[in-house]
Amino acid sequence: MASGKNFSDLINGEQPVLVDFYATWCGPCQMMQPILQETASKVGGMAKIIKIDVDKNPLAASKYQVKGVPTLILFHKGKPVWRQSGVVPAHQLVQVIQQHALENA
Incomplete structure (x- = not known):
């Protein structure tokens, strides 16, 4: 989905970015899809939500020491927060995003 410079550009922006590191063969990863959609509808433009396939982007997974999937990382200005x-659960993701968006507003 996102790779190289695109990924770096995305996570280094002012807006928080929730990254879902996932794999197509992972059952729990598939369970996250509707949860991420619900989260996106609740946070609106407060944060971006992107998915990174660890099998297609092993360097990104390695860089952030993703050992298992799904792993969710919230980045703000390039730093994992x-x-x-x-x-x-969606309510926890919404709470985390709102907390970091408000702290850094």
Whole structure:
């Protein structure tokens, strides 16, 4: 989806970016799709949400030490400010995004 300079440009922006490191063969990763859609509808323009396939982007996964999928990392101005592996409920993702967006507004 995003690679190289695109990924770097995205996470280095002013807007927080939630990155879902996933794999197509991963069951819990598939469970995250509707959760991410719900999260996106609740946070609107407060943050971007992108998905990175670890099999197609092994360098990005390696750089951020993604050992298992799904791993969610919230970046703000290029720095990881929150991360969690496994399925994360939408209300928790919304809370984390709102907290970081407000802290850095």
